[in-house]
Amino acid sequence: MDMFNNLGLMDKNKLLEIFDYLNERLKENQLQLEITIYGGSVMTMVYDNRPATRDIDCVFTETNFKLLDNILDLTKFAFNLSDGWINEEIREPLKSILKEDKETYKIYSNLKILKPKAEQLLAMKILAARPEPAKDFIDAYILCKDLNITTKDKLLDVCSEYIPLTLIGIRQMNFIKYLGEDLGYDWE
Template identity: 85%
Template structure:
């Protein structure tokens, strides 16, 4: 029995099954789609940081949205997903990003999945700096380790490529300070 089925969580395996299913429905409808995934979906699929995610934070390329909505409803039904399983609210924070730096994550016959590079994702996590239960801090820690960031200067240099440093307020400053402390550095 799938332990994620009843509570609406999607683990890496289920996410990949959903993308396979989406690709098949797109193929049947002779439709091509490009989707960029963010946040929990990436941390679950790419970094194996989370056992599961509640939604797929994403942005779709320009497409036939009436047909896509139908395909998404079929997917929701087929996988017994909760309302809000597709979350396009990421569009709002993306307005603060200076540039998108995407790379291909996976290519199917009719579906292409993109993701932001780790540097962009880290800058987005620092800017968001949400308190628990959001996973921004844990995600930023993993991304710093992955990118071998050992100084506050290097972190801020990366961030400045994606966000205006003037957007960093007290919450983000504390976030960075605690991040450095957890990594074993003094970033005051």
């Protein structure tokens, strides 16, 4: 068993294998599914800045949930995944999002995977602003670099498109300040 299995982590290759497997089970059951992935799974698969993630933060479209639950149980067993490997708790913070800006990540025969655009993901990371061991700070740093955000005003402009700035509290302000410092800017 490799290091990732021992820790219950899923690297990019394992995530892609899981999605391939899910697609095959969906095809066998003549079920179409659209899934939007967030958080660590996006950072692992799209930005290659994380070696792995513990869960797949996601939201499913309306479907036959009884059949889907059976397919997810089969997937959990086939890949020896831990409980909570599929995490739909992202639904709660999504209630604070002003708009969703999704784009297609990958299309299989019976499975379509969407992801939020980098700007939305960055706004969600700023809003979360969780302390370590959460990877929000590292993720926000990578996203700021990717989006060429060099000023606090530009960062807040991006955030304001996706979250009400009234939700920015002391924790988020400190997060932004230290993010600016790490990027080499003074964002007081």
